[in-house]
Amino acid sequence: MPQSDTGNRRIVLAARPRGLPTPRDFRIEETSVPTPSEGQVLLRTLYLSLDPYMRELMNDVGPAYAPSVPLGETMAGGTVSRVVASKNPRFRVGELVLSRAGWQDYAVSDGEDLVPLGEMARPSLALGGLGMPAFTAYVGLLDMGQPKPGETVVVGAATGAVGAVVGQLARLKGARVVGIAGGPDKCRYAVEELGFDVCLDRHDSRLAQQLADACPDGIHVYFENVGGVVFDAVLPLLNIGARVTVCGVIAHYNDDAPASGPDRLPKTMSTVLQKRIRMQGLVILDHYADRYDAFRRDMGEWVDAGRVKLREDQVDGLESAPEAFIGLLQGRNFGKLVVRVAGD
Amino acid sequence: MPQSDTGNRRIVLAARPRGLPTPRDFRIEETSVPTPSEGQVLLRTLYLSLDPYMRELMNDVGPAYAPSVPLGETMAGGTVSRVVASKNPRFRVGELVLSRAGWQDYAVSDGEDLVPLGEMARPSLALGGLGMPAFTAYVGLLDMGQPKPGETVVVGAATGAVGAVVGQLARLKGARVVGIAGGPDKCRYAVEELGFDVCLDRHDSRLAQQLADACPDGIHVYFENVGGVVFDAVLPLLNIGARVTVCGVIAHYNDDAPASGPDRLPKTMSTVLQKRIRMQGLVILDHYADRYDAFRRDMGEWVDAGRVKLREDQVDGLESAPEAFIGLLQGRNFGKLVVRVAGD
Known part of the structure; x- marks a missing residue:
């Protein structure tokens, strides 16, 4: 069931999950394409971002x-x-925008929440390596973690949308980077492709000892996006004056x-x-006003220069979103998870 | 058994306590007064400070x-x-100094750890309101907590050596102050004498609800020196962007x-x-180089002007130290606990 011009598919929250969501917690519905009122634009979804924070929005009380x-x-x-109809003079038909349209084919917006993207060779990067997750890594590592050359930075979910950028930015700043990821393939990728110094498998029962061995000078900066056993392994290794950025606790979302x-x-x-x-x-929403421009400039340069590599895990079709999202919460994705909702 | 000129009483650690220390974990011994070598001074203890952190030093592994x-x-x-003999040209006999002489009548020092105090009307204040506990309050509240006018500051152990100063400095900065203390006498004192807006009894089973009622705008700054149920009551009330200074967790030391x-x-x-x-x-030791001079200047002015009130709980005689210290860990002191070891 691909995107059509006349119907709007949307995925709604069918039930509040207990623990890990199941496909039955979602329902796909078909409605008509909305009509923009004066001042509004009609948006067609090209790419949908799937991110761990969405699990929290499924609870009765949100974050x-x-x-x-x-x-x-x-x-x-x-x-x-993409803007496909416009009754707002600030947006022209055909323009690419970053939006909060949600899990659906079409949405209307008054433009307040839209960020024009200009022309992008890979528009989906606006959801990952040039967007919110990388911005999260930028503020959380550089502004809060403040790694110094030679210090040791530890980051979990090391090949995820945030962690992969955290590690690469830490390397750019001259720090030693120890990643933790799920499985040997991800660990190999973190070291060989992303330039991490070490990457440990979080499934290994000897994780705590391996992390201690990998951090002979202790841990100066910990970027927390996991929680659970990873935190337990990190805690005793933190140095005096260590900085801990708490960005997520995916181990506890369920x-x-x-x-x-x-x-x-x-x-x-x-x-x-x-x-x-x-x-x-x-929470990255706090930092757009102050730091987003600097991020876009720096990150654009680093990506263009090949100093930061970005890996996407694209799945096809809106209908794939629930299964892909459940996999994300289990660590089955490899790179920034994006749903390609429509060809362009 | 008062201080003598020929014998040195000292209180040693007789056993490592399990849980709350008992008098049997301490032992008083009589030795001879030490003789200073070249470059050393002989010190006679006038006042001994008793502070919660000492409980941690009694464990097998220190902090x-x-x-x-x-x-x-x-x-x-x-x-x-007081310097009673000097073979160090930097110190003259009769001089008052701040020292780390420990729980004993006499000690020798090479002078490296001594801070000359000059003449003080109330020398014991160098251990409390003009010393380490108040300096802890100063850095922890002003530098880390950064309260703004109209914000709500919560502090536990509100009449203790640190908490009483935290609350008064927060009031000086225009914040609203909610204290938590043990018992109605201390709570009354915090409000009537120290100027806290509210003070709640930590023994009250309705503490969590009372704290919520006392903080209608939530909590902007929490100065943690207690832990346990006080922390549990505070956590859900913390505002977005709240600052938490972790200075002590006395509830967990045992x-x-x-x-x-x-x-x-x-x-x-x-x-x-x-x-x-x-x-x-x-840990206040980190901040002497940068902030101690500012503290002494500011705090001296505030105390002289009557803007910060200081209350001491003095006990007499070195032999009283163990019992007084055990009481401190149970909250039985009322104000900064100091042992008057010798008349001057």
Whole structure:
């Protein structure tokens, strides 16, 4: 069922998941293509971004930075879209924009939430390596983590949309980079293609010891986007004055009950105190006004110069989104996960 | 058994405590007064500071910022001491100094660790309101917490050596201050004498609800020196962008086993992320070089002008130190706890 000119397919939240979502938590619906009112544009989705934060929007209470998706409503998400009709003088038909159109073929917008993309050789990069995930890596690593040459930076989900950029930016800044990723293929890619110094398999039961061996000078910067056992392996290795950017805790997004003991909080707080750790939560929405222009300039240069490599994991067709998203939460993607909704 | 001119009483660590220390974990010994070598001074202890961090030094493995006290060795601690003999040209007999002489009547020093105090009307303040605890409050609140006028600051152990200064400095900066303290007398004192806006009794089973009621605009700055149930009450009230200074976790210093569940870490990390919290550990030793002069100047002015009030809880005699210290860990002191070891 490809995109059509007359019908709008949308994927709605059918049920609130308990734990890992299943395909039954989503439903695909066909509606008519909306008609833009005065001041609005009609957008056709080319690419849909799938990102871990969406799992939190499926809960009854959303995170502090975004509301929950109501039951029966279209799943939220960033898209690269093309303006196919315009009643807004700021946008012309044919223009490419970054949008929050969600998991559907068509959407209308008053333009307030749109970012014009100009001409891009690979428009989908606006959802990944030149977009939100890479911007997250940029602010979280450079502004908050502040790695210095020779310091050791550790990042989980090392080949994911954020982690891969974190590691490469840390290398650019002269730091030593230890990644943690799921499986030997991803680890090999992180070292051989992305230039990580070491990459460890998070499935290995000896992870804690391997991480200690890989960090003989301790850890100066930890970019947290995983939680769980990775955090446990990192905590005892943090150096005095270490910086921890808390960007995500994907290991916990599917928790549907308070975690059982032991209680790891007292030990964590003691470590924060004794090691004078600075831990900071990052929601990238806060930083567009101040830092987005610098990011676009720097990242564009680095990508053009081949100093940062970007890998996409594209799946075809809107209908593939739920399965691909479930895989993302299990670490089955390899690179930034993007749904190619329509040929251009 | 008062201080003598010929014998040196010292209190040594007799056993490593499990949980709350008992008097049997300490032993008082009588040795001879040490003789200073060339370049050394002989110090007579006037006042000994008792502080929660000492509990951590009693463990087999000390905190990252200080070594453990070896079994059979003199308990560590800051003192106000008088130079009674000098073979060091930088110090003259009769001079008052801040020292790390520990829990004993006499000590020798090569002078490297001594801070001349000049003449002070109340020398013991160098251990509290003009010393380490107040300096901790100054850096932890002003540099890390950065309260703005109208913001809400929450501090536990509100009448303790650190908390009382945190609250008063927050008021000086125009913030609203909610303290948490042990019992109605301390709460009344915090409000009536120290000028806190509200002070809640940590023993009250309705603490979480009372704190929520006392913070209708949420919490902008939390100064953590308690841990435990106080932290649990604070966490859900933290605002977006809140700052948390982690200065101590006195509730956990006596833990002798990993805490039982539920595991509060995932919820805490999610909150750090969603609320973009900046949490930072503070060990005051790091900040003397940069900030101590500013602190002494500012704090001296505020105390002289009556804008910051200081309360001491003095106990008499070195032999009282163990019992007083155990009481400190239970919150039985009321104000900065100091042992008056010798009349001057």
